[in-house]
Amino acid sequence: MISNNTFHSEVLQPFQIASEKYATSNAFCINEVFYSYKQLGEIISSIRASVKALKPGNDNVGLVANDDIETYAAIIALWLEGKCYVPVNPETPAERNRNVLTQAGATVVIDSSEQVLFPELNVIRSKELSFSKPDLEPVQVADDALAYIFFTSGTTGVPKGVPISRANLAGFIKAFFELGITMDSSDKCLQMFELTFDLSVMSYLAPLLKGACVYTIPKNKIKFNYIADLVEDHQLTVALMVPSIIHYLRPYFDEINSQSMKFSLFCGEALPLDVTGEWAACIPNARIMNVYGPTEDTIFCTHYTFSRDSYNKASNGLVSIGKAMNGTFTIIINDNKELVNAGEKGELCLGGVQLTPGYWKNEEKNKEAFFYTMYNGAPARFYKTGDLCLADEEVDIMYLGRIDSQVKVQGFRVELSEIEFFAKEFLNKVNAVAIAFTNQLHNTEIGMVIESTEFNTRPLIEYMKTKMPGYMIPTQVRFIHSFPLNTNGKIDRKLLKEKF
Amino acid sequence: MEKEEIVSRLTPVFRKVFADSTLVITDQLSALDVEKWDSLSHMLLIAEVENEFTIKFKLKDLNKMANVGDMIAIIESKL
Numbered sequence: 215m216i217s218n219n220t221f222h223s224e225v226l227q228p229f230q231i232a233s234e235k236y237a238t239s240n241a242f243c244i245n246e247v248f249y250s251y252k253q254l255g256e257i258i259s260s261i262r263a264s265v266k267a268l269k270p271g272n273d274n275v276g277l278v279a280n281d282d283i284e285t286y287a288a289i290i291a292l293w294l295e296g297k298c299y300v301p302v303n304p305e306t307p308a309e310r311n312r313n314v315l316t317q318a319g320a321t322v323v324i325d326s327s328e329q330v331l332f333p334e335l336n337v338i339r340s341k342e343l344s345f346s347k348p349d350l351e352p353v354q355v356a357d358d359a360l361a362y363i364f365f366t367s368g369t370t371g372v373p374k375g376v377p378i379s380r381a382n383l384a385g386f387i388k389a390f391f392e393l394g395i396t397m398d399s400s401d402k403c404l405q406m407f408e409l410t411f412d413l414s415v416m417s418y419l420a421p422l423l424k425g426a427c428v429y430t431i432p433k434n435k436i437k438f439n440y441i442a443d444l445v446e447d448h449q450l451t452v453a454l455m456v457p458s459i460i461h462y463l464r465p466y467f468d469e470i471n472s473q474s475m476k477f478s479l480f481c482g483e484a485l486p487l488d489v490t491g492e493w494a495a496c497i498p499n500a501r502i503m504n505v506y507g508p509t510e511d512t513i514f515c516t517h518y519t520f521s522r523d524s525y526n527k528a529s530n531g532l533v534s535i536g537k538a539m540n541g542t543f544t545i546i547i548n549d550n551k552e553l554v555n556a557g558e559k560g561e562l563c564l565g566g567v568q569l570t571p572g573y574w575k576n577e578e579k580n581k582e583a584f585f586y587t588m589y590n591g592a593p594a595r596f597y598k599t600g601d602l603c604l605a606d607e608e609v610d611i612m613y614l615g616r617i618d619s620q621v622k623v624q625g626f627r628v629e630l631s632e633i634e635f636f637a638k639e640f641l642n643k644v645n646a647v648a649i650a651f652t653n654q655l656h657n658t659e660i661g662m663v664i665e666s667t668e669f670n671t672r673p674l675i676e677y678m679k680t681k682m683p684g685y686m687i688p689t690q691v692r693f694i695h696s697f698p699l700n701t702n703g704k705i706d707r708k709l710l711k712e713k714f
Numbered sequence: 715m716e717k718e719e720i721v722s723r724l725t726p727v728f729r730k731v732f733a734d735s736t737l738v739i740t741d742q743l744s745a746l747d748v749e750k751w752d753s754l755s756h757m758l759l760i761a762e763v764e765n766e767f768t769i770k771f772k773l774k775d776l777n778k779m780a781n782v783g784d785m786i787a788i789i790e791s792k793l
Contacts, residue, residue: 434746436756436776443777462757466773655757684752 219357221380224387226293226352228423233350236399236425242283243402243448245432249283251425255350257287258294260343261324265295268322268336274363276315276323276335277301279409281433284326284340286418289362292324296355298377300363301409304331305433306683314365314373317574357381363574364412364509366627367620367686371635375574376509383415385567386512389539390420393503393517395477397452399425402474404453406431406441411626412509413481417454426452438462442470449474454505456482456625458657460493470496481505481514482625484613485533486656487526494522506535506613509627510583510597512568515542516611529604529612536610541567543589545596546605551587554604561617562603563596565589570597621650623658623685630660633678633686637662640677645697647705648688651714661714662688665697690714715793720767720786727766731759741783767793 233241237252261284265275277288279301292299300318302311304327315323315332324338325331361383368374397403403421405428407414421428429448431440438459444450449472457480463470475497480490485504494502507514518536520526527534538544545553546560554560563585572580586593602614619630633648645665653659664671671691678687692713700706721739729737732750745751751759763785764770769792779785 434744436745437753439756439773439777439779442773446774446777458753462753463773466776469773653754655754657754659754689754 219354220384220388221293221357221361222352222354224384225380225419225423229290230350230352232399232423232425239399239425240427241422242286243427243429244281244283245430248427254283254287254290255348256345257283257340257343258291259347259349260345261288261291261338261340262295262349263346264338264340264343265291265297265322265324268338270297270320270322270336272319272321273359274298274300274318274320276318276320276332277409278323278325278327278331279303280326281430282326282341285324285409286428288324288326288338288340289418290422293361293380294350294352296353296359298360298362300365302331303408303410303683306410307680310373310681310683314375317365317373317375318363355380357384358571362412362415364410366509367629367632369629369631369635371632371639371681374576374579376570377572377574378412378509378512378570382512382568382570383419385541386416386515386539387419387423389515389541389568390416392540395420395452397421397424397426401426401451401476402448403428404441404444404450404455405429406437406453406455406459407625412513413454413456413625416513421452442466445470445472445475451475452477452479454479454481456480457485457489458483458624458655460489461656464489464492467492467496472497473499475500477501477503479503479505480533481507483622483658487528487531487533490520490526490533494520504533504535506611507564507568508597508599510570510599511542511564511566512570515539515564515566515568516544518610527606527610527612529614532613534610535603535613538566539568543594543596544605544609544611545587545589546603546611547587547598551585556605556607556609559602559604559614562599562601562611564599565594565596569595621658621660623650623660626683626685628660628686633660633662633682633688636678636681637664637674637688640674641666647697647707647710649707649711649714651711659690659714660686660688661690661692663692663694663697663710663713665695666693667695668693715790717786717790720789723766724763724782724786724789727762728759731755731762739782741786742781744781763789769793 233251240248241251241254242249277299322336326340363377365373405417478500502520504518505514506516518534543565630648637646649661698706698709
């Protein structure tokens, strides 16, 4: 028996209890089909039996992220078995997915697709299994084992792995419920994220620990319409969304009146105060929260509750990201890694229970991104977020922008330099710059400026599509005779941005 | 307005939004069939269609719209 096993007490045990107590309640609604906790438990048990039979040589198991009950069941099955899941999106180029699975050392992949995507690995075809007996009793595994590894855009064309331990995830779940977010078996919770995006983890996991029902978005649907439909037809009560959803819905706010919504959380992008105020009128009974955090600090780690009837903290019209959740430490430092005073700008750094053990097999990046400093009289490890922030006297944090060239597109982290890397690889010595710009709907799009006379860019775009996920592909291309330079002799990206 | 006329007025709108001069619209055509058809282009498409026919869609109309056939039926009902 392992003492102080937080993943067991915060995640596995609550799930086991919920699935027994609420066996006949709905656990999932996927494309208008409901699945009870009993059905979910049976699918988990049958996948688990296959995992046991295969005895993977590596604890990291690949998971093809489809929008179906088998994919969600596989995650729980792997955790009960002490394994870690490494999700790959079937729509992402196969070469990139293979790179991810190889980096993780996965020898087994769980796949619910009709056609197996990675025949070279040991494949568990999760849709073709039959159920024999329930098996939801977790094996004992230490808290420092991994729960998942998510790969994000890296600067050099190679995806960067962020491993999250069982202790990290347990720390998140504990702090999440300590925010006062309540759920029970009557709750209906939105899960709008792709499973390769860590906001999905909160969206499916928190409800399953309380006997609530998770509503997913089928992949072929227009997300904001489907969400509006779920809110109205199914009376959702809890929703974590990226702010772009309410940008899309804004022209129709007068048609939305959801009395059922209790908790409306926003994450993944900066949240504008004005649209939040208008959204508040659509969901009169809900607590609206802005939450913030990078994948490295497990899903999110700071929180701010929007006030309906008094002043809200904001900077440049963007709602404050608030204070650290329980177990998280936040500090803001200057270039010399010294703490700045309240009201002064600096780089936000995060430490505490949710902090990743470090990038997957990437010592170089780890040296850059993590450091030790004294915190409350003891040395603590911190992650440099790359986010420019300031904290006020009450330690509420304002997000001001990025320090580097990382941007967010549809909530996904994108390194502009990675897009440039693949563009240049194809263009062969012709220079290209990727630019993030804001379109009429206030959403971020990727544009590309090429230092050349005009040519047909279709082959270039097609090439990039074989290398990167769809959200990283430039939507608009411009040409320029030669790039403007700023006073430091660097390409003036600000001037190039004006072309979009 | 005849359905053929709606289709003939919709075709250039679709071709413009999805930057595809050969796109042929059918009742069954949906976001599944057109690579560029995502949330963003959908929003642009809706705005362009609203302009073309001087109509305004309701959110409910949009939520239930599964393919071009549905869109045509809604346009017909508003003219």
